[in-house]
Amino acid sequence: MSLDQIRKNVYLADLGPGRIVDCIKRFASGDAVIIFSFPRYIPEALGMAGEARRAGCTLLGVSDSASSPLTLQSDLYLVAPYAGVSFFNSPAAPLALVSALVTQVVNMLGEESRAELDRFLDIQNRWTEMVDDVEAIRIGGNIT
Numbered sequence: 001m002s003l004d005q006i007r008k009n010v011y012l013a014d015l016g017p018g019r020i021v022d023c024i025k026r027f028a029s030g031d032a033v034i035i036f037s038f039p040r041y042i043p044e045a046l047g048m049a050g051e052a053r054r055a056g057c058t059l060l061g062v063s064d065s066a067s068s069p070l071t072l073q074s075d076l077y078l079v080a081p082y083a084g085v086s087f088f089n090s091p092a093a094p095l096a097l098v099s100a101l102v103t104q105v106v107n108m109l110g111e112e113s114r115a116e117l118d119r120f121l122d123i124q125n126r127w128t129e130m131v132d133d134v135e136a137i138r139i140g141g142n143i144t
Helices: 019-024 043-054 092-109 111-138
Strands: 032-037 058-063 076-079
Touching: 019 043, 032 043, 043 058, 092 111
Parallel strands: 032 058, 058 076
Antiparallel strands: none
């Protein structure tokens, strides 16, 4: 679940070539911008944080440390440990944090956000069934 599934006018930034400017141009004073950045702290995320501040947005940074480059620029920040017990980092804490944030937004917004989420899930279920049917046909099975 993500915020754009429960609320209108929420955008997920595409950090692909040329797309970041399209995202930044939407920033307006009074907007809330949430940016996630974990080691190696990609320059695009940090640059986007600077653009959000320049536009007068409130910046919520989510990173692995209170002293990360992103949290130092943020109005508010949340820390989600990213280092794993093995050689590889773990996204478990950041994903749990996202889930908690979205759940709280749904609770705060009430019925409108629940209706939007129900609408999203209805559409998703129809498409999942359609894709399953197409896959069954592709491999010679029967549609149930």
